[in-house]
Amino acid sequence: xxxxxxxxxxxxxxxxxxxxxxxxxxxxxxxxxxxxxxxxxxxxxxxxxxxxxxxxxxxxxxxxxxxxxxxxxxxxxxxxxxxxxxxxxxxxxxxxxxxxxxxxxxxxxxxxxxxxxxxxxxxxxxxxxxxxxxxxxxxxxxxxxxxxxxxxxxxxxxxxxxxxxxxxxxxxxxxxxxxxxxxxxxxxxxxxxxxxxxxxxxxxxxxxxxxxxxxxxxxxxxxxxxxxxxxxxxxxxxxxxxxxxxxxxxxxxxxxxxxxxxxxxxxxxxxxxxxxxxxxxxxxxxxxxxxxxxxxxxxxxxxxxxxxxxxxxxxxxxxxxxxxxxxxxxxxxxxxxxxxxxxxxxxxxxxxxxxxxxxxxxxxxxxxxxxxxxxxxxxxxxxxxxxxxxxxxxxxxxxxxxxxxxxxxxxxxxxxxxxxxxxxxxxxxxxxxxxxxxxxxxxxxxxxxxxxxxxxxxxxxxxxxxxxxxxxxxxxxxxxxxxxxxxxxxxxxxxxxxxxxxxxxxxxxxxxxxxxxxxxxxxxxxxxxxxxxxxxxxxxxxxxxxxxxxxxxxxxxxxxxxxxxxxxxxxxxxxxxxxxxxxxxxxxxxxxxxxxxxxxxxxxxxxxxxxxxxxxxxxxxxxxxxxxxxxxxxxxxxxxxxxxxxxxxxxxxxxxxxxxxxxxxxxxxxxxxxxxxxxxxxxxxxxxxxxxxxxxxxxxxxxxxxxxxxxxxxxxxxxxxxxxxxxxxxxxxxxxxxxxxxxxxxxxxxxxxxxxxxxxxxxxxxxxxxxxxxxxxxxxxxxxxxxxxxxxxxxxxxxxxxxxxxxxxxxxxxxxxxxxxxxxxxxx
Amino acid sequence: xxxxxxxxxxxxxxxxxxxxxxxxxxxxxxxxxxxxxxxxxxxxxxxxxxxxxxxxxxxxxxxxxxxxxxxxxxxxxxxxxxxxxxxxxxxxxxxxxxxxxxxxxxxxxxxxxxxxxxxxxxxxxxxxxxxxxxxxxxxxxxxxxxxxxxxxxxxxxxxxxxxxxx
Numbered sequence: 005x006x007x008x009x010x011x012x013x014x015x016x017x018x019x020x021x022x023x024x025x026x027x028x029x030x031x032x033x034x035x036x037x038x039x040x041x042x043x044x045x046x047x048x049x050x051x052x053x054x055x056x057x058x059x060x061x062x063x064x065x066x067x068x069x070x071x072x073x074x075x076x077x078x079x080x081x082x083x084x085x086x087x088x089x090x091x092x093x094x095x096x097x098x099x100x101x102x103x104x105x106x107x108x109x110x111x112x113x114x115x116x117x118x119x120x121x122x123x124x125x126x127x128x129x130x131x132x133x134x135x136x137x138x139x140x141x142x143x144x145x146x147x148x149x150x151x152x153x154x155x156x157x158x159x160x161x162x163x164x165x166x167x168x169x170x171x172x173x174x175x176x177x178x179x180x181x182x183x184x185x186x187x188x189x190x191x192x193x194x195x196x197x198x199x200x201x202x203x204x205x206x207x208x209x210x211x212x213x214x215x216x217x218x219x220x221x222x223x224x225x226x227x228x229x230x231x232x233x234x235x236x237x238x239x240x241x242x243x244x245x246x247x248x249x250x251x252x253x254x255x256x257x258x259x260x261x262x263x264x265x266x267x268x269x270x271x272x273x274x275x276x277x278x279x280x281x282x283x284x285x286x287x288x289x290x291x292x293x294x295x296x297x298x299x300x301x302x303x304x305x306x307x308x309x310x311x312x313x314x315x316x317x318x319x320x321x322x323x324x325x326x327x328x329x330x331x332x333x334x335x336x337x338x339x340x341x342x343x344x345x346x347x348x349x350x351x352x353x354x355x356x357x358x359x360x361x362x363x364x365x366x367x368x369x370x371x372x373x374x375x376x377x378x379x380x381x382x383x384x385x386x387x388x389x390x391x392x393x394x395x396x397x398x399x400x401x402x403x404x405x406x407x408x409x410x411x412x413x414x415x416x417x418x419x420x421x422x423x424x425x426x427x428x429x430x431x432x433x434x435x436x437x438x439x440x441x442x443x444x445x446x447x448x449x450x451x452x453x454x455x456x457x458x459x460x461x462x463x464x465x466x467x468x469x470x471x472x473x474x475x476x477x478x479x480x481x482x483x484x485x486x487x488x489x490x491x492x493x494x495x496x497x498x499x500x501x502x503x504x505x506x507x508x509x510x511x512x513x514x515x516x517x518x519x520x521x522x523x524x525x526x527x528x529x530x531x532x533x534x535x536x537x538x539x540x541x542x543x544x545x546x547x548x549x550x551x552x553x554x555x556x557x558x559x560x561x562x563x564x565x566x567x568x569x570x571x572x573x574x575x576x577x578x579x580x581x582x583x584x585x586x587x588x589x590x591x592x593x594x595x596x597x598x599x600x601x602x603x604x605x606x607x608x609x610x611x612x613x614x615x616x617x618x619x620x621x622x623x624x625x626x627x628x629x630x631x632x633x634x635x636x637x638x639x640x641x642x643x644x645x646x647x648x649x650x651x652x653x654x655x656x657x658x659x660x661x662x663x664x665x666x667x668x669x670x671x672x673x674x675x676x677x678x679x680x681x682x683x684x685x686x687x688x689x690x691x692x693x694x695x696x697x698x699x700x701x702x703x704x705x706x707x708x709x710x711x712x713x714x715x716x717x718x719x720x721x722x723x724x725x726x727x728x729x730x731x732x733x734x735x736x737x738x739x740x741x742x743x744x745x746x747x748x749x750x751x752x753x754x755x756x757x758x759x760x761x762x763x764x765x766x767x768x769x770x771x772x773x774x775x776x777x778x779x780x781x782x783x784x785x786x787x788x789x790x791x792x793x794x795x796x797x798x799x800x801x802x803x804x805x806x807x808x809x810x811x812x813x814x815x816x817x818x819x820x821x822x823x824x825x826x827x828x829x830x831x832x
Numbered sequence: 833x834x835x836x837x838x839x840x841x842x843x844x845x846x847x848x849x850x851x852x853x854x855x856x857x858x859x860x861x862x863x864x865x866x867x868x869x870x871x872x873x874x875x876x877x878x879x880x881x882x883x884x885x886x887x888x889x890x891x892x893x894x895x896x897x898x899x900x901x902x903x904x905x906x907x908x909x910x911x912x913x914x915x916x917x918x919x920x921x922x923x924x925x926x927x928x929x930x931x932x933x934x935x936x937x938x939x940x941x942x943x944x945x946x947x948x949x950x951x952x953x954x955x956x957x958x959x960x961x962x963x964x965x966x967x968x969x970x971x972x973x974x975x976x977x978x979x980x981x982x983x984x985x986x987x988x989x990x991x992x993x994x995x996x997x998x
Contacts, residue, residue, distance in 0.1 A: 040940025043874015043914035050873040267941030523939030719978030743883035751969035
């Protein structure tokens with residue numbers, strides 16, 4: 005691999021395992037499937053405890069209201085009601101959650117339920133615990149809350165105006181974070197470019213991947229031990245622990261987290277720690293286990309939404325040959341009412357500052373704001389997909405306005421295959437890729453030439469054909485040190501994951517992992533790499549299902565999120581399996597009277613490479629170490645445990661707070677999607693005729709699982725682009741809080757997705773894999789691109805990620821109106 | 833118990849071949865009867881409004897959403913849940929095998945409903961086209977797969993079934 009400047013400091017070289025191959029890389033059927041297909045999974049609502057009560061939350065019907073009084077007397081008088089918990093009590097029992105924002109937003113007092121006032125529709129105000137879920141709900145209706153409605157702000161930009169109502173008085177404004185990311189010299193570029201393309205406004209809408217299983221938990225504060233058990237579907241338990249512990253005075257050693265099967269997460273289940281906190285307090289008060297299963301409307305209104313972002317005053321310097329020098333923009337990200345994972349999103353987008361392109365000069369003036377809407381949380385493609393959509397909009401608009409071919413313009417500006425590892429303007433290192441080849445493949449899969457002919461042929465038919473392209477990145481394995489770019493005082497950096505691989509008493513191979521999978525097949529892929537390293541069949545490897553803190557297999561950020569399992573999770577499993585292998589070889593060599601170098605592992609045996617008859621099955625090794633240890637020399641017996649823990653650590657350093665530069669993520673999976681759409685001129689309805697997704701994620705451990713992730717991410721993107729949006733009215737009322745109104749995509753909405761493969765192994769990971777799964781939001785860019793391609797000459801640019809029939813209808817009509825198009829070009 | 837109201841009705845319902853004679857509160861939904869009263873946890877709840885299909889079961893041969901039906905309405909009915917498929921605790925029936933082979937599931941939460949949907953579809957139409965499969969699946973939401981491999985799994989199950997009605 006060559007480096008463009010020769011001065012770039014990359015990561016240290018990684019020795020990649022030579023043992024992978026017999027099972028890794030193959031589409032081994034999933035270990036998880038039998039139980040899930042037979043309805044034997046253990047999801048959180050399937051769990052129960054003796055004496056458990058059921059929880060129902062009374063929620064604010066107002067988006068912004070002072071809580072004047074709460075009367076629970078009639079509710080508590082109902083037979084079967086065990087206890088209630090009010091915001092007033094929470095204000096005494098809980099310290100405000102730790103805030104990642106610097107002051108003044110860091111002064112925010114965030115509690116697990118509304119204390120004093122409610123700041124979004126659906127915010128929990130009172131919790132009711134009763135003998136059954138039905139009784140809890142009935143009794144909750146008897147809680148009397150007097151509200152004094154306050155002025156509401158739902159606009160993520162207007163909220164910073166002085167006349168806007170304040171959400172959090174202690175902050176003094178509705179600004180959650182502000183900073184300028186300035187790389188290269190964009191002023192120079194704008195002065196020296198042949199053309200400057202200006203775009204007034206682009207808007208990335210609010211939606212959620214809405215896992216089919218809602219949030220839930222069974223929580224028990226054990227009065228005897230003081231240990232609080234959280235059986236939940238939280239997908240990042242050790243992050244949750246970091247918030248819950250200080251808030252209610254619990255050490256990590258007094259919190260037990262576990263989950264087995266989780267019915268989808270997509271990031272939305274990271275911030276459920278607020279509910280877990282309320283449930284813990286309620287359990288302590290009632291002296292019983294408490295069980296809560298969120299209803300769908302509660303999930304849609306009051307779990308977490310994806311970030312909404314508006315881009316203003318985009319300026320793009322372009323040279324006459326089509327070279328795009330970069331861009332500058334003002335970005336306003338709407339975090340909703342509280343900062344539950346934010347303002348991390350204010351830096352996470354900068355993992356992909358130039359997108360897939362060689363832009364050198366970028367300035368983003370970034371403001372995160374607070375509004376009376378559901379708090380945001382990470383959602384598949386978190387914070388990067390907003391920025392990547394902006395970039396793809398820029399490229400398409402530049403092509404159209406300056407008369408470049410969209411395909412050729414992309415190829416000209418893409419980071420070229422020979423330039424990897426590629427250093428971005430803010431010091432991130434793109435590990436590998438081949439974007440031009442991916443684009444060619446995507447276009448081939450939709451029959452690009454044929455589609456262009458269909459487009460011409462459709463003229464005058466009442467249907468308009470458009471072809472769209474989206475190129476995005478799925479940056480994986482975070483360096484948590486990037487949090488210091490938003491707050492230099494935060495004590496986080498690096499990343500890691502833990503795994504334990506052991507040879508059990510009777511020769512069983514057991515793996516525990518620190519992740520909390522939600523359908524990504526971790527049991528299967530962990531078994532594949534373990535089998536390769538230990539020389540056995542993956543069927544012989546038992547990967548313990550789900551997450552359990554008691555297994556002692558976790559580090560500070562354990563969980564399943566942010567496209568990293570293939571690197572961090574499997575890196576840990578591989579390291580632990582290698583350690584176990586070393587111990588097995590050592591014991592085997594002693595028992596066979598041979599040198600370690602003469603030993604090989606195969607088919608579940610330790611044997612002499614030169615004489616396969618001289619072999620000991622794994623059970624022989626285990627039985628000797630655990631039950632016949634006097635047979636071994638003492639020195640050897642003392643040096644093996646057959647219980648090997650390993651923590652994988654990516655080679656990160658701490659990014660620089662002042663310059664906002666650093667290596668923010670280890671791997672860069674990439675996507676190039678292409679689509680052909682048809683638009684009905686009468687109605688504005690968009691129909692996808694062909695869709696192709698080409699994803700590159702390094703060396704694949706299980707190609708079928710990878711393809712499934714690509715399908716899923718594509719489905720979410722198509723859903724958001726055409727069907728799924730959270731709409732609030734001016735009073736902050738969520739208008740679509742059931743699946744009848746929030747149209748989660750169905751089998752009729754997602755077309756067949758053609759997939760294509762290109763493999764560019766990562767040089768920075770122990771298995772050549774890259775984290776993947778989030779998908780970069782490529783369909784959002786692709787659909788916007790296709791719709792714009794179908795619009796008549798003179799139409800307004802596509803300015804929103806969400807393009808339902810009504811919006812497309814307006815765009816179609818905008819051509820005849822000959823009004824502002826949302827874009828202007830200044831040429832020298 | 834106040835929650836269950838005063839109205840309790842005796843019903844007779846056969847679930848997975850096992851007859852049950854029980855008294856159920858009038859307000860109890862069939863899905864809660866299946867999950868809570870009978871303890872069959874393979875039938876899931878995803879939306880409460882009849883949109884997602886996670887609670888799909890087969891009632892007298894018809895695919896229904898058990899959150900949209902009261903338990904008392906199942907009086908005299910034969911109900912089949914996911915637990916009725918495949919032999920014993922480990923056996924998979926051919927439709928389940930096809931889903932496993934073609935990666936037709938990820939998190940598995942929608943899966944029981946979708947498998948029962950496929951079973952009903954293939955019983956009525958042993959060789960459906962892709963369009964017919966997609967039409968049949970319309971009432972079952974899956975958030976993980978983008979439906980691509982679900983369609984492929986059902987196509988494979990249909991092909992494997994030959995002329996034999998599953």
